[in-house]
Amino acid sequence: MSAEPAGTEPEPAAGIGADRPGAVPPWRRRVADAVRERMPLWLQTRCGLERRNVVALTVLLAVAVVLAAQHFWTGRTQTVQAPEPVRAVAPRQGQTEGAGGAEGTGAKSAAAAAPFTSPGGPASAGAQIVVDVSGKVRRPGIHRLPAGSRVADALRAAGGVRPGTSLDGLNQARFLVDGEQVVVGAPAPAAGPAPPDTGTPGAAGAPTAPVSLNTATVDQLQTLPGVGPVLARRIVDYRTRHGGFRSVDQLREVDGIGERRFADLRPLVGP
Structure with a gap:
């Protein structure tokens, strides 16, 4: 046996030690x-x-790859859909203008409640007016009618006129106003109804006979000088609220009648 130099380890023989536990291939x-x-x-x-x-090292690299993939996925560009446009629906409007109603387009609903009521009456749908029908009718008194009713509707609500009653001078196609009094069979004023408003109210001239403040209609009041549709309606409203005129001096309490106008109307009207 030959001696080996000190400090050196013998190399394992071929096939020996390669398969022992802990050996690195x-x-x-x-x-x-x-x-x-x-x-x-x-x-x-x-x-x-x-x-x-x-x-x-493998786990660290795998975690880094996962984080990079997540960052890329969350930071990608996304498609945003625009909101759908909403169309505004215009409200339906009923025709409530004028007494003729020939130019109205959407007023066929509530104005047709009465047979003689034309579309586009002066009052809103669903409202009622109170009129006093007196004179030669079968059922005189207070009657409630739909807004936009005419004089013919008031006569029908009062049971019709009595036989032999003349309706000359009574405009049955005229619109009624709340608080109005319809007198049937009364003689018409001498001056007749006022013509359409063409200028100064009361331009048709003063009536020859005194106009009764308690029985005159809106048309009859418009025959007075200086009295137009608005002022005539105020007189009728005052008469309804206060139960009639007890004296001509109460005419001063109507809004729109001053001292000068009252002086012009005093000799032409009566209670």
Whole structure:
């Protein structure tokens, strides 16, 4: 037996020790050496490429890949849909203008409640007016009618006129106003009804006989000088609220009648 130099270890024989536990296969050693040569020096000194180091490095790389993929997925451009336009629906409007109603387009609803009521009456749908029908009718008294009713509707509500009663001078197609009194069979004023408003109210001239403030209609009051449709309606409203005129002096309490106008009307009217 030959002596070996001191400090040297004998090399394992071929096939001996390669299969014992803990032995590193030659190919793994070569791979580890190749990877170690490509690593930075500070990393070579801190860790060796053992199995646990390789596993830790693999897990770290996998986590980095997952985080990068998540960041890319959440930061991608997304398509945003524009909101659908909403069309505004215009409210339906009923025709409530004028007494003729020939130019109205949407007033076929409530104005047709009475047979003689034309679309586009002066009052709103669903309202009622109170009129006093007196004279030669079958059922005189207070009657409630739909807004937009005419004189003919008031006569029908009062049971019709008595036989032999003349309706000359009574405009049955005229619209009624709230608080109005319809007198049937009374003689018409001498001056007749006022013409359409073409200028100054009361331009048709003063009546020859005194006009009764308690029985005159809106048309009859308009025959007075200086009295138009608005002022005539105020006189009728005052008469309805106060139960009639007890004296001509109460005419001063009507809104729109001053001292000068009262002086002009006093000799032409009576209670």
